[in-house]
Amino acid sequence: MAPIPTFWSPRIGALEPYVPGEQPRIEGLIKLNTNENPYPPSPRVLDAVQAAAANGLERYPDPESMALREAVAAYYGLTRDQVFAGNGSDEVLAHAFFAFFQQAEPLLFADVTYSFYRVYAQLYGIECALQPVDDTLTIDVDAMAARAAQGCGGLVIANPNAPTGRSLPLADIERLLVACPARVVLVDEAYVDFGAQSAVSLIARHPNLLVVQTLSKSRSLAGLRVGFACGQAPLIDALTRVKNSFNSYPIDRLASAGAVAALEDEAWFRQTRDAIVDTREGLVLQLEDLGFEVQPSHANFVFVRHPAYDAAALAAALRERAVLVRHFRQPRIEQYLRISIGTRAQCSALVDASATIVG
Numbered sequence: 307m308a309p310i311p312t313f314w315s316p317r318i319g320a321l322e323p324y325v326p327g328e329q330p331r332i333e334g335l336i337k338l339n340t341n342e343n344p345y346p347p348s349p350r351v352l353d354a355v356q357a358a359a360a361n362g363l364e365r366y367p368d369p370e371s372m373a374l375r376e377a378v379a380a381y382y383g384l385t386r387d388q389v390f391a392g393n394g395s396d397e398v399l400a401h402a403f404f405a406f407f408q409q410a411e412p413l414l415f416a417d418v419t420y421s422f423y424r425v426y427a428q429l430y431g432i433e434c435a436l437q438p439v440d441d442t443l444t445i446d447v448d449a450m451a452a453r454a455a456q457g458c459g460g461l462v463i464a465n466p467n468a469p470t471g472r473s474l475p476l477a478d479i480e481r482l483l484v485a486c487p488a489r490v491v492l493v494d495e496a497y498v499d500f501g502a503q504s505a506v507s508l509i510a511r512h513p514n515l516l517v518v519q520t521l522s523k524s525r526s527l528a529g530l531r532v533g534f535a536c537g538q539a540p541l542i543d544a545l546t547r548v549k550n551s552f553n554s555y556p557i558d559r560l561a562s563a564g565a566v567a568a569l570e571d572e573a574w575f576r577q578t579r580d581a582i583v584d585t586r587e588g589l590v591l592q593l594e595d596l597g598f599e600v601q602p603s604h605a606n607f608v609f610v611r612h613p614a615y616d617a618a619a620l621a622a623a624l625r626e627r628a629v630l631v632r633h634f635r636q637p638r639i640e641q642y643l644r645i646s647i648g649t650r651a652q653c654s655a656l657v658d659a660s661a662t663i664v665g
């Protein structure tokens with residue numbers, strides 16, 4: 307490794323650059339590797355973005371993202387001071403880590419979960435305590451709650467979890483909230499719309515609950531970069547202070563207009579979401595027929611392994627057949643593949659390609 311330049315801050319050397327390999331610039335690939343929605347956003351989004359582009363781009367956007375926060379608040383029956391908006395939920399998560407988790411005690415999260423939690427912790431010098439998932443990759447909620455109750459700097463849980471797709475019932479989330487009342491419990495609901503229960507309904511009862519969601523997945527807006535957090539007003543106030551210290555204007559005019567339009571088109575949302583859930587259920591059966599073991603999924607992806615084939619070799623063989631899936635070189639899950647749910651045609655192509663390898 308090249309020596310770390312002396313002008314870098316010491317912690318920068320430990321940060322890893324994003325490997326753009328998951329976003330190859332090759333036409334014609336069946337891209338089932340980054341959990342994007344295979345369907346376009348509501349046509350109303352395009353209209354709204356075009357209208358916004360025709361009007362006001364020379365002006366800064368609203369620093370308070372009022373229209374978007376009001377749309378989220380209306381959707382969930384909250385007030386706008388209970389909603390924070392950011393440039394993708396990754397940015398919202400980063401601000402939340404800065405705002406809530408720089409504590410004396412370590413931050414608690416599962417050892418198999420969204421990889422960016424470690425990145426943000428490292429960025430801000432936050433110590434982590436990893437709660438091991440069991441052999442079925444399930445989070446042991448009793449063990450996690452007991453550990454949280456002994457003292458933690460906060461708790462992060464993805465529900466459904468990534469990359470497994472498994473979800474927890476709200477009663478389990480509530481046990482975690484009760485276990486560490488003095489610290490924030492962040493529930494990352496990037497995939498909640500594909501079959502899990504949202505913890506937003508618990509916000510009124512739990513001042514330590516922050517729910518983070520994204521429009522990248524169930525609303526088909528990964529390209530616009532919009533995410534949001536919901537929680538009681540003091541949590542939103544903390545996030546706003548952090549945001550203002552980084553960038554007063556995280557949501558640009560086009561993203562805001564498109565996001566509001568997406569939230570207002572419930573029919574489009576349901577239709578595309580239902581198609582994905584339906585395709586997922588069919589895909590699970592077809593993969594099981596091919597001998598794959600499939601984790602139960604409430605997300606827009608499935609997490610699978612084949613007892614007779616090496617996962618890295620399978621991913622490479624699929625790539626040779628122009629199908630991209632995700633393989634993680636990570637302890638405990640290196641024999642798994644994560645497959646995003648595409649259109650029915652894309653999933654058929656994946657099954658056909660898999661059959662030529664494992665069939």
Ligand code: PMP
Pocket residue numbers: 393394395396397420464468494496519520521522528532533
């Ligand atoms: N949380 C989880 C669990 C995710 O998988 C992702 C997407 N990779 C995100 C958050 C971030 O999504 P975005 O920044 O597109 O909103």
